[in-house]
Amino acid sequence: MEFRHLKYFVVVAEERHFTRAAERLGMAQPPLSQQIRKLEHEIGAQLFRRLTRGVELTDAGRVLYEDARRIVNEVELAKSRAQGAARGQTGSIRVGFASSVVFHPVIADIVRAYRESHPAVRLSPSESNVEALIDDLMAGRIDLAIIRQTSQESDRLKTEALLDEDMLIVLPPQHPMAASPCIDLRSIAHETLIMFPRAIAPALYDEVISACQRAGFTPLLGQESTQVASAVSMVAAGFGVSVVPNSIRQVHAGVSYHAIEGTRPKAQIVLAYRSGEFSRVVRNFVGLAKRLVQERSAVDAA
Template sequence: MEFRHLKYFVTVAEERHFTRAAERLGMAQPPISQQVQKLEHEVGTPLFRRLTRGVELTDAGRVLYEDARKILDLVEQARCRVKSAARGLTGSIRVGLASSVTFHPVIPEVVRAYRESHPQVTISPSESNISALVDDLIQERIDVAIIRQTSPVSERVKIAPLLDERMLLVLPPTHRLADSARIGLADVAQERLILFPRSIAPVLYDDVISACQCAGFSPQLGQESTQVASAVSMVAAGFGVTVVPHSIQQLHHSGVTYHEIEGTQPTAQIVVAYRSGESSKVVRDFVHTAQLEARRYKAGEVSNRAAGSNATDVRVRAIASSSTGSLHLQ
């Protein structure tokens, strides 16, 4: 039973006339009559009763019409879904987010803008550290990741820059410099510096160390922290001082103060990572949206909607409400 036979049969059934069916299909009438006769021969029973001024379905014809109509509808739906998928309008995308980038106001805007332009694409965000996200990307557990800049780890991963974010110095409120708006790194040369393990983000780690060396000292490295929020808490607990991306000051903590860095400043670049040779239109559109929103942010078109609110609540609420999928925070 061929698809075209079903199409001809359904058209004749709906028009109740071979000539009108031929006109609707834009073809001659004899071939339609021949194909319907072949279909009747194949199913072993007449499907139409021939009348003086047209045709009507037999009981067997009515049964076949119901099923044939469903088949044609399903084929049309499949055709539309395929076209939508090819245009990147349907499907799903798994987005990995480095823990520290979720504090930046541009990230919810990226997710929101993508969802608005791709309402039928399900977005499933998840949060982890940079090295874990790069591995997840290579192993195809996620489709794209927004992370801090990292050194090339595989030719299978491509990096597209989004933003350069300046760093802030974090001190306990009892520190002798806690009332200073701007502080040089050399002023805290004797303090223990809380950093993340270099394996997590080697480019950012080296940038911080290099900034200290440019200020004339090699830092005394203290306890390590794998999460930015934890590093801030460690400062409050008296373990030392730390430097964090500027957007982390949204994390209001009564036990710390945030300060601009005077002189050579380390920067924390935000990038979007995706697999080399990525063919998915869904993924390529997400990367394009991220770059577009980053340009808008740099041009001052994206406001900081999270300002003045609890940062953890804001980042979870903003990203979760911007996606059609679930948010998995680790």
Template sequence: MELRHLRYFVAVAREGHITRAAEKLHIQQPPLSQQIRALEREIDAPLFLRHPRGVTLTDAGRCFLADAEAILAQAESAKIRARRTARGEAGRIAVGFTTSAPFHPLVARAIREFRQNRPDISFVLEESSSAELVSALRDERLDIAFIRSGLVDPQGIDVHALLHEETAVAFPARHPLAKRSRVTLKDLADETFILYRRPDGRGLYDVIIAACSAAGFSPHVDQEAPRIVSTLNLVAAGLGITIVPASLSRLPLEGVTYRPLQGKPPLRIPLNLACRRDERSAATLAFIDLVRRLRP
């Protein structure tokens, strides 16, 4: 049984006349009658009662009509959805991000504007480390990822540089340096650092260590945390200080005070967009294009 057989049957049922149905279908009446009889043989039940001036549905025909119309409607809907997906107007985008990435306004703005213009695109969000996100890209579990580092092995992956974000120091609320409006890296030379665990935080970790070295000291790292937000919890507990992307200072946390970090050259943290080099999804490509156009 093919979809055309269902279309033939529905046309005859709606017209109540085989000749008129054949005219609407742009086929000859004899082949249409043959197709209807073949359909009845396949179902093993008469679908129509034949009369001198037309046909009427049998009980089996009325039952079959409801299902046939539903199947044809579903097939048409599937065709429309496929066309819209091919044009990037419908579908799903799986977005990964490191812990700090979604705090930057660029990420939220990109998703918001994309949904406004393409409301039938849904987003699935996943938080993880940069290494795990890139692995998920290669395995096609993610479509794009906002990451804070470059790639050790870029095979098959493109990384688009979006911006370099200023940084802030997170102090325990009663820390003496928290009373200042701004601080420099040299002010932190004697502090105990809490950092995002390497290699998960390779980009952020390495940037901070290199900046401290350029400022003339090697930071004393007493604690490492599995997530960047976890470092803030340890700061709130009074175990040390940490350096975070400035956008993370939007996160209010009791016991933590943020201060902008000054210095020359300024310590900035990259925000990059990673995607598969052979990406073919129209929706994903459109989102990548939007993000790149929105970058500062």
């Protein structure tokens, strides 16, 4: 029993007329009648009773109609789901976020825009440090990561720059330079610098240290914070000063944030995914993220 025969049968049963059914199916009436006769021959029972103006189902036809309609509907649904998956409109995506990037407002906008434009895709977020997210990505535990620039090089890993943000100096409450909106990096040469462990974000760590060295000093490193954002809390507690990405200024802990004079160190945010990624869902997310950032940049530049 061929699927097309069941589909033809269902349409004729619903229209109760061969000519109207043929028009709906986009075919001529004689071939349709021939296909229905083949189906009746295969089943060994008459399915339609011919009337003066149309047809009606026989007892055998009514029984077959219930099963045939269910089968046709399920096949059409399966086809629709497969097509949706091929377009990246259905399925799931697991996205990892570096702990510090979640503070950037554009990241929330990307997630919101993706969920609105792909409502049938289940997005599962997770948060960790850069190195752990790269490991999860390579192990297939996540599909894509939004992280700070990574120093890891691999033929299996592809990264695409998303945006750069300036880094700021963070000073504790009542610091003598707290009233200065812009500070030379050399001004903190004799301060204790609070940094996060290099292992959780090597490229970002190296960017800060290199900026200090370019400014002519080697920083006095103090106690490490557990994460990039938690450095702010340690500054507020009086452990020293820090240099953090601009978006971290959303952390209000009684500290003050200051622009850096001259060449400012940058904190880059990148998209990371497996090289040769074939998932349309992942490619759609990457494309949307890049378009949104470009649109925001164009608006800011106007």
